[in-house]
Amino acid sequence: MTATASATPAAPLGTAGPAASLARHRTTLLLTGAAVLLVLGSVLVGHGAWPASLTVDLDGPLGDVSDWIIDNRDTHPLFLYFFGHLSNAVVLSVRGVYLVLLAAGWAGVTAAAGLIAWRVAGLRLAVTAVVAFLVCAVLGMWVPTMQTLALMVIAVLASVGLGAVLGLAAGLSDRVFRVLRPVLDTMQVMPAFAYLLPVVLVFGIGVPAAVLATVVYAAPPMARLTALGLRDADAGVMEAAASLGATGRQRLFTARLPLARRELLLGLNQTIMMALSMAVIASVIGAGGLGDRVYQALASVDVGAALAAGIPIVLLAVVLDRVTAAAGHRLGAAPRPGSARLGWAVAAAGTVVAAVVARTVASTGWPDGWTADITRPVNTAVGWMTDHLYSGVPVVGGTADWAGRFTTWVLDPVRDALQWLPWWAVLLLIAVLALLIGTWRTMLTAVLAMAAIGVLDVWDPALDTLSQVLAGVAVTLVAGFAVGIAASRSSRVEALLRPVLDVFQTMPQFVYLIPVVALFGVGRAPAVAAAVIYALPAVVRITTQGMNGVDPVTMESSRSLGATGFQQLLKVQLPLARPALLLAVNQGVVLVLAVVVIGGLVGGGSLGYSAVFGLAQGDLATGLVAGAAIVLLGLMLDRVTQPTRRRSGKGA
Amino acid sequence: MNTPPHVFSVRDLWKVFGPKADRVPGDAELGALDAAELRARTGCTAAVRDVSFDVRKGEVFVVMGLSGSGKSTLVRCLTRLIEPTSGEVTMDGEDVLAMNAGRLRELRRHRASMVFQHFGLLPHRSVLDNVAYGLEIQGMGRAERRERAAGVIAKVGLDGLESRRPGQLSGGQQQRVGLARALAVDPEVLLFDEPFSALDPLIRRDMQEEVVRLHREEGRTMVFITHDLNEALKLGDRIALMRDGRIVQLGTPEEIVGSPADDYVRDFVRDVPREQVVTVRAAMRPADSAESVSGPALAPDATVSEAIEAVVRTGETARVVEGGRCLGVVDHACLLGVVAGVPAVKEAV
Amino acid sequence: MARTRTPVVALASAAALVAVAGCGAADMTRQASPFANARGAKTVTLSVQSWVGAQANVAVAEYLLEHELGYRVDTVQIDEVPAWDALSQGRVDAILEDWGHPDQEARYVRDKKTIRSGGELGVTGHIGWFVPTYFAKQHPDVTDWRNLDTYADSFRTAESGGKGQLLDGSPSYVTNDKALVKNLGLDYQVVFSGSEAAQITQIKQFAKEKKPFLTYWYKPQWLFEQVPMTEVKLPAYKEGCDAEPEKVACAYPHTPLKKYLNARFAGAGGRAATFLKNFSWGTEDQNKVALMIADQKMSPQDAAKEWVDANEKKWRAWIPE
Structure with a gap:
C-alpha cells in the first residue's frame, strides 16, 4: 500500500487560458445542475437513508455458499483436484x-x-x-x-x-x-x-x-x-x-x-x-x-x-x-x-x-542466553505514558480528553450529517465532486460504487466509516502538508524526517493500534488516530517531492522579481505542485481507509467491525458483504479524488 | 553507358497511414489531393506517394527532404520495418514485399543494416556486446561474434571503449557504435536514417568524413537519409529530393544544384555554394585551338572551385582533359557564371 | 505472437501445478501447518484463542508436552468458530477451551465425525453484564437490570451518543447484547471495542479514574483480580430461552468449558492425545496462570513453569503411562 505513490505520477492538469476558462465554466454548470437536481430530488424522492426496497439481502445465499463449501470440501472434485492441490502445494x-x-x-x-x-x-x-x-x-x-x-x-x-x-x-x-x-x-x-x-x-x-x-x-x-x-x-x-x-x-x-x-x-x-x-x-x-x-x-x-x-x-x-x-x-x-x-x-x-x-x-x-527481553521496559514506559498523559493533564488536557472531544465535535457531527443527508443527495454530492476533479467516467464509477453499497444494505455503516475516513483525511492532510512544506523548505528537516518516514511506511498497520488504544482509549477516535499516523508519511513524502519538483528556474525568476519566501510558496510552489498535492490527497484517502477499516479491532465499528466479525464468527455472509462494501467505498473514494490523468498518445 | 546492376528497385511505392489506407493509392482522385485535403476527406496521411527509383550497386544514394516529407518512412519501407501500402520493392531482383517472415529476417540479418538517428543502442550492454548484437541475433557463437565485433570497433575508431556502456559515451561515440553494429554483419547495403542530425556540427563533420572514408575503402552501397542539404551534396552520388511524400527531383548533386527541376528545388538550393558542387564538365565551353594546348589541365569531374583555384594561380584559361583529349575550357567568365548562378553566360559564348 | 503465448504460459503453469501436487485427489482433512513437525520432532498444534484464560491453558499444556512428553508445540491464534473448521481440517490438533457452539458441534462431531470431544476442562464459564464494585457499593440497586435506565446518564460516553454505554468486546465472543438491550427496552447503546485487548484497556482506564461503566464480561477472567466487578442480574436463564438470537431476553447460561480434538489426532495422537484428554484443572488454577501472563507480563512459558513447579500433584495425574 505504501509504495504506490511513486508508481503513479500524475500528469499536470491543463493550464492553458481557454482550458481554464472552460473549467470555470464547467464548475458553474455543474453547480447549477446539482442545485436543480437537489430541488427536483427533494420534491420527487423525499428524505431518508437508502430505501429498503432497493436493497438485496445476500445473507441467505452467501450463508448457503459458505455452508455448501464446508459440507462439500472433503468430497467435491473441485476441492479434491484443484483447491486441495493448490493448498498442498503451498x-x-x-x-x-x-x-x-x-x-x-x-x-x-x-x-x-x-x-x-x-x-x-x-x-x-x-x-x-x-x-x-x-x-x-x-x-x-x-x-x-x-x-x-x-x-x-x-x-x-x-x-x-x-x-x-x-x-x-x-x-x-x-x-x-x-x-x-x-x-x-x-x-x-x-x-x-x-x-x-x-x-x-x-x-x-x-x-x-x-x-x-x-x-x-x-x-x-x-x-x-x-x-x-x-x-x-x-x-x-x-x-x-x-x-x-x-x-x-x-x-x-x-x-x-x-x-x-x-x-x-x-x-x-x-x-x-x-x-x-x-x-x-x-x-x-x-x-x-x-x-x-x-x-x-x-x-x-x-x-x-x-x-x-x-x-x-x-x-x-x-x-x-x-x-x-x-x-x-x-x-x-x-x-x-x-x-x-x-x-x-x-x-x-x-x-x-x-x-x-x-x-x-x-x-x-x-x-537462549543471547536473547534480550524488551517487553518489560517497553511496557513500563507505556504504562507511564498512560498514567501521566491519559487525562487530567493541566491546561492541554489528557489524550483521552482529546479523543472524547474529537469524537463529539468532529466525528459525531460529520457522521450525523452524512446519515441525515438523503441518499440521493449523497450520490449527487459524490457525482459533483468526482466531476470537479475527474472525468465523466470516474464520476460514473464512483456513483455506481456508492449505489452498490446501498443495494448491499450497508448504507449506514458505510457512511459511518466514511465519516471516519473524512475526518482522518482532513487531519492527515493538514498535518501532512504542513510537515511536507516544512521539509521541502529546509533540507535539515528533510534529512531528519527521511529515516523516520522510511520506518513508518514499512511498519505493519497492526502495531499502530495498541499505542493508540493506550493513549486514546477505545472507539472511533483511536481508529482515526492510527489511520492518520499510517497515512501521514506518504502524504508528507509526496508533498515534499511535489514541492521540490517545482522547476528551479521558475523559483529563481520569482525570486528575481522580489517575491518573499511566503509569496513564493503561495504564488509559485503551491500552484505548480498542485498535481502532487492532488496525488497526496488521493493516497491519503486510500491509506486512511485501509487503517480505519482495521480500526474495527479497536472500536472503530461500522464496516471494519463487520469484516472482523465475519472472520471471527465464521459468519462469512456478514464479512463478505462488509468486505465488498469496503472495496466499493475504496473504489468510490479513489475515483472521487483521482485527478484526470492525461494519457500518453502512443499505444493504447 | 554501362550502368551497374540495381541493388534496390522501387516502383510506384505508396505508404498511407490511417483508416482503410489501401483505397488511396489506387484512386486517382484521392491521390491528387494535397495532404490537408486528403486528411479531411479520408482521415489518412500519405507519407510516401507514388515513389519510384533505383539504387545502383556501390553508390551512395541520398534521400533528402524536410521533416515530414516522408523520407524516413521511405527508407523503412525498403526492409519493411514499415509495411508499404502498395507498390513494388525489389532487392537484387527479389520481390521484398512477397517475402515471408523468415526470408525477410534473412534480408535484415545479412543484406541490409540500418543506422538510426537516435542510435537505438541497448543501454544494459557494453559497447562490444552492442556491436555484436546483430551477430548474436544471427545465432553466431559468443567467442566468434565478439572477435568479429572487436575488429569492427577498431575500424570505426572506438578502441579502448569496448567495455563501456552506451550511457557513458558521447553522442558521436554512440553513433560510431551504431555504425559498427550495422557494419559488423557485413551487409550488402547500409541504410542511414538521419544518423548525424542529433550530433554537434563538428562531430557531424567528422562522422561524415568517416562515412566517406568507409565508402571509399569498401565501396559498399549506402542509402542515406538526411534533411541537411550540405550533407546530401557532400555524400551523395545521387540525390532524391522529397517533398510531401513525392520525389520532386532525382539526380546528381550537380544536376540538382545546376538545374533545379522546379521552384521548390531552386529555392532549396539557392544558398548552396555552387562552385563546390558544379563540375567543370558542366561549366566548360568549347575550346578554340590556342586554348586547347596551354593552361592548367583539369579532370572533367573537378569542381568549379578547384578550377577557380587553378585559373587564379596560373592566370590562364584551364583545360578540361579526359584521356589526353581536351574536352573544353573554363575561363573567368564561365566560372563566375557558375558562382553567380547565371547559366546564360555559358550559352552566350 | 503475443496472443498465442499467453494461453501457453497459463497452460504450462497449470501443468506445473498439477505436477507439483501429484495427480490424485487431495485429502482436505489432512491440512497440517507447514511449520509443524519441523526437524524430526513430533509436533502438536494447539489453537489458542485471544483471551488470556485460553492462553493459560495452552501455556501449561505446551510446557508439559514439551518438558514431560518430549513433543514440540506450535500454537496458532484462531477465533472460536474458525477454529472448529481448522480443527476438522487437521490444521489444529486440539482446542482446549470451547464456550459452547452447538451448531459446530452438530456439524463436525455428529455429522462429519472429523472432531471428537476431549472431555471437560474443569472450568465453568459464565458471561454477564458487570459494573465495577466501587460503583455497585455506592449504588447497590444498579445490580438489578430494571434499575439500569436510571443510571444510563452515568454510563454515557462520547461513543454511545445520548444513551448509556454497554461496552462489548471482541466480535469473536458469544454475545446477545444487542438483542437484550432491545428486548429489555433499555436506554443503552452497545459499543463494540473490537477486541478484548481494547476492552481491557478501556476497563482499566475507567477503573483508574473510578468512573462508572457497564460492560459485557465473563468469568473466569483474571481482570477481576485487578478491577473487582459485580454482576448485574438479568432475567434468569432458563433452558432454551436463548434459542432464537433475535428474541433473547434472559441472562447467559453457566457453561462447563470443553475440549475438542481432531478425530484423527484423538485416535493416533499417542501420549499427547491422551494427555490432552486428561488435562483438567480448576478456575483458580487458570486464573493464577492468566494473571501472571496478563498482569505481571510474564512470558506464558515462565508462567506455566511457575505453576507446574508448584502443582506437581495435579499434573502428574494427567501424564499417561
Missing part, C-alpha cells in the same frame, strides 16, 4: 523453504543475507542486513522470523510469477492491457483487509489462505509495472532490434525485457513490500510467524511483546526494501571490476562455511 513449498532456513541456522541465514546484500547493493547494506537479522535473533524472534520469511519467499515468488505472466500478456497485447489495467489500478487501492474473506471462504483459516491472500494482494504491482515497462520500451531500440532481423522471441528477451529492467525491479520491490505488509495482516487468518506474535500480543494488551515482534518486521522491511531499491539504482552503472560470477561463488561459499561452522561449534538455533 504448504509443501512453504515447508520446504522453512526447513532450509532452519537447517542453515541463524549463522547461515545471516551470512547469506549479508552476502546477497553485499553482491546486490554494496557493503553498507550488507552490514545493515547482518545487524537486522542478528537483532531479530536477539529479540528472541528467530523462529517466527523464519516462518514469516518462508511464507514471504513463496508468496513473493508466486506473486512475481503471476505478476510477470499477467504483465507480459498486458505488455504485449493491447487488448489484454485494456482489460487488465483498470483492474490492476483498482486492486492497488483496495484495503488489505478486504482480501482476507474470500480466500478464507475457500481455503479455511491457515497458511494456504494467508499465502494466497498475500499473492492476490502483492501481484498487481508486479503485473502493472511489468506491463508498463514493456510498453514503454524505447521504440528506437526496438526498431533497431527489428532492423537486425530479430525474431519476436529475440526482441522480447534481448531487448524488450532488459529495457524494462528498472520497472521490473521496482515491481519486485513493491511486491515484496506489499507481501510483507499482507503477511502480517494475514495473521488474522492463520499466517503464523511474526504477524501472529503481534496479533497474540495485541490480544493481551502487551505493547512490549507486540513491539518485540514488530521490530523484526520493520527490520525485514527496511532490509528488503533497501536491497531491492539499491539493485535498481545500480542498473546502467559501469560493471564492477572482477567477474560477477566469482563474487557470487564467494557469497555462496561464505554462506555454506558460516552455516557449517556455526553448526559444528554450536547448534543451529539461536542460543
Whole structure:
C-alpha cells in the first residue's frame, strides 16, 4: 500500500487560458445542475437513508455458499483436484523453504543475507542486513522470523510469477492491457483487509489462505509495472532490434525485457513490500510467524511483546526494501571490476562455511542466553505514558480528553450529517465532486460504487466509516502538508524526517493500534488516530517531492522579481505542485481507509467491525458483504479524488 | 553507358497511414489531393506517394527532404520495418514485399543494416556486446561474434571503449557504435536514417568524413537519409529530393544544384555554394585551338572551385582533359557564371 | 505472437501445478501447518484463542508436552468458530477451551465425525453484564437490570451518543447484547471495542479514574483480580430461552468449558492425545496462570513453569503411562 505513490505520477492538469476558462465554466454548470437536481430530488424522492426496497439481502445465499463449501470440501472434485492441490502445494513449498532456513541456522541465514546484500547493493547494506537479522535473533524472534520469511519467499515468488505472466500478456497485447489495467489500478487501492474473506471462504483459516491472500494482494504491482515497462520500451531500440532481423522471441528477451529492467525491479520491490505488509495482516487468518506474535500480543494488551515482534518486521522491511531499491539504482552503472560470477561463488561459499561452522561449534538455533527481553521496559514506559498523559493533564488536557472531544465535535457531527443527508443527495454530492476533479467516467464509477453499497444494505455503516475516513483525511492532510512544506523548505528537516518516514511506511498497520488504544482509549477516535499516523508519511513524502519538483528556474525568476519566501510558496510552489498535492490527497484517502477499516479491532465499528466479525464468527455472509462494501467505498473514494490523468498518445 | 546492376528497385511505392489506407493509392482522385485535403476527406496521411527509383550497386544514394516529407518512412519501407501500402520493392531482383517472415529476417540479418538517428543502442550492454548484437541475433557463437565485433570497433575508431556502456559515451561515440553494429554483419547495403542530425556540427563533420572514408575503402552501397542539404551534396552520388511524400527531383548533386527541376528545388538550393558542387564538365565551353594546348589541365569531374583555384594561380584559361583529349575550357567568365548562378553566360559564348 | 503465448504460459503453469501436487485427489482433512513437525520432532498444534484464560491453558499444556512428553508445540491464534473448521481440517490438533457452539458441534462431531470431544476442562464459564464494585457499593440497586435506565446518564460516553454505554468486546465472543438491550427496552447503546485487548484497556482506564461503566464480561477472567466487578442480574436463564438470537431476553447460561480434538489426532495422537484428554484443572488454577501472563507480563512459558513447579500433584495425574 505504501509504495504506490511513486508508481503513479500524475500528469499536470491543463493550464492553458481557454482550458481554464472552460473549467470555470464547467464548475458553474455543474453547480447549477446539482442545485436543480437537489430541488427536483427533494420534491420527487423525499428524505431518508437508502430505501429498503432497493436493497438485496445476500445473507441467505452467501450463508448457503459458505455452508455448501464446508459440507462439500472433503468430497467435491473441485476441492479434491484443484483447491486441495493448490493448498498442498503451498504448504509443501512453504515447508520446504522453512526447513532450509532452519537447517542453515541463524549463522547461515545471516551470512547469506549479508552476502546477497553485499553482491546486490554494496557493503553498507550488507552490514545493515547482518545487524537486522542478528537483532531479530536477539529479540528472541528467530523462529517466527523464519516462518514469516518462508511464507514471504513463496508468496513473493508466486506473486512475481503471476505478476510477470499477467504483465507480459498486458505488455504485449493491447487488448489484454485494456482489460487488465483498470483492474490492476483498482486492486492497488483496495484495503488489505478486504482480501482476507474470500480466500478464507475457500481455503479455511491457515497458511494456504494467508499465502494466497498475500499473492492476490502483492501481484498487481508486479503485473502493472511489468506491463508498463514493456510498453514503454524505447521504440528506437526496438526498431533497431527489428532492423537486425530479430525474431519476436529475440526482441522480447534481448531487448524488450532488459529495457524494462528498472520497472521490473521496482515491481519486485513493491511486491515484496506489499507481501510483507499482507503477511502480517494475514495473521488474522492463520499466517503464523511474526504477524501472529503481534496479533497474540495485541490480544493481551502487551505493547512490549507486540513491539518485540514488530521490530523484526520493520527490520525485514527496511532490509528488503533497501536491497531491492539499491539493485535498481545500480542498473546502467559501469560493471564492477572482477567477474560477477566469482563474487557470487564467494557469497555462496561464505554462506555454506558460516552455516557449517556455526553448526559444528554450536547448534543451529539461536542460543537462549543471547536473547534480550524488551517487553518489560517497553511496557513500563507505556504504562507511564498512560498514567501521566491519559487525562487530567493541566491546561492541554489528557489524550483521552482529546479523543472524547474529537469524537463529539468532529466525528459525531460529520457522521450525523452524512446519515441525515438523503441518499440521493449523497450520490449527487459524490457525482459533483468526482466531476470537479475527474472525468465523466470516474464520476460514473464512483456513483455506481456508492449505489452498490446501498443495494448491499450497508448504507449506514458505510457512511459511518466514511465519516471516519473524512475526518482522518482532513487531519492527515493538514498535518501532512504542513510537515511536507516544512521539509521541502529546509533540507535539515528533510534529512531528519527521511529515516523516520522510511520506518513508518514499512511498519505493519497492526502495531499502530495498541499505542493508540493506550493513549486514546477505545472507539472511533483511536481508529482515526492510527489511520492518520499510517497515512501521514506518504502524504508528507509526496508533498515534499511535489514541492521540490517545482522547476528551479521558475523559483529563481520569482525570486528575481522580489517575491518573499511566503509569496513564493503561495504564488509559485503551491500552484505548480498542485498535481502532487492532488496525488497526496488521493493516497491519503486510500491509506486512511485501509487503517480505519482495521480500526474495527479497536472500536472503530461500522464496516471494519463487520469484516472482523465475519472472520471471527465464521459468519462469512456478514464479512463478505462488509468486505465488498469496503472495496466499493475504496473504489468510490479513489475515483472521487483521482485527478484526470492525461494519457500518453502512443499505444493504447 | 554501362550502368551497374540495381541493388534496390522501387516502383510506384505508396505508404498511407490511417483508416482503410489501401483505397488511396489506387484512386486517382484521392491521390491528387494535397495532404490537408486528403486528411479531411479520408482521415489518412500519405507519407510516401507514388515513389519510384533505383539504387545502383556501390553508390551512395541520398534521400533528402524536410521533416515530414516522408523520407524516413521511405527508407523503412525498403526492409519493411514499415509495411508499404502498395507498390513494388525489389532487392537484387527479389520481390521484398512477397517475402515471408523468415526470408525477410534473412534480408535484415545479412543484406541490409540500418543506422538510426537516435542510435537505438541497448543501454544494459557494453559497447562490444552492442556491436555484436546483430551477430548474436544471427545465432553466431559468443567467442566468434565478439572477435568479429572487436575488429569492427577498431575500424570505426572506438578502441579502448569496448567495455563501456552506451550511457557513458558521447553522442558521436554512440553513433560510431551504431555504425559498427550495422557494419559488423557485413551487409550488402547500409541504410542511414538521419544518423548525424542529433550530433554537434563538428562531430557531424567528422562522422561524415568517416562515412566517406568507409565508402571509399569498401565501396559498399549506402542509402542515406538526411534533411541537411550540405550533407546530401557532400555524400551523395545521387540525390532524391522529397517533398510531401513525392520525389520532386532525382539526380546528381550537380544536376540538382545546376538545374533545379522546379521552384521548390531552386529555392532549396539557392544558398548552396555552387562552385563546390558544379563540375567543370558542366561549366566548360568549347575550346578554340590556342586554348586547347596551354593552361592548367583539369579532370572533367573537378569542381568549379578547384578550377577557380587553378585559373587564379596560373592566370590562364584551364583545360578540361579526359584521356589526353581536351574536352573544353573554363575561363573567368564561365566560372563566375557558375558562382553567380547565371547559366546564360555559358550559352552566350 | 503475443496472443498465442499467453494461453501457453497459463497452460504450462497449470501443468506445473498439477505436477507439483501429484495427480490424485487431495485429502482436505489432512491440512497440517507447514511449520509443524519441523526437524524430526513430533509436533502438536494447539489453537489458542485471544483471551488470556485460553492462553493459560495452552501455556501449561505446551510446557508439559514439551518438558514431560518430549513433543514440540506450535500454537496458532484462531477465533472460536474458525477454529472448529481448522480443527476438522487437521490444521489444529486440539482446542482446549470451547464456550459452547452447538451448531459446530452438530456439524463436525455428529455429522462429519472429523472432531471428537476431549472431555471437560474443569472450568465453568459464565458471561454477564458487570459494573465495577466501587460503583455497585455506592449504588447497590444498579445490580438489578430494571434499575439500569436510571443510571444510563452515568454510563454515557462520547461513543454511545445520548444513551448509556454497554461496552462489548471482541466480535469473536458469544454475545446477545444487542438483542437484550432491545428486548429489555433499555436506554443503552452497545459499543463494540473490537477486541478484548481494547476492552481491557478501556476497563482499566475507567477503573483508574473510578468512573462508572457497564460492560459485557465473563468469568473466569483474571481482570477481576485487578478491577473487582459485580454482576448485574438479568432475567434468569432458563433452558432454551436463548434459542432464537433475535428474541433473547434472559441472562447467559453457566457453561462447563470443553475440549475438542481432531478425530484423527484423538485416535493416533499417542501420549499427547491422551494427555490432552486428561488435562483438567480448576478456575483458580487458570486464573493464577492468566494473571501472571496478563498482569505481571510474564512470558506464558515462565508462567506455566511457575505453576507446574508448584502443582506437581495435579499434573502428574494427567501424564499417561
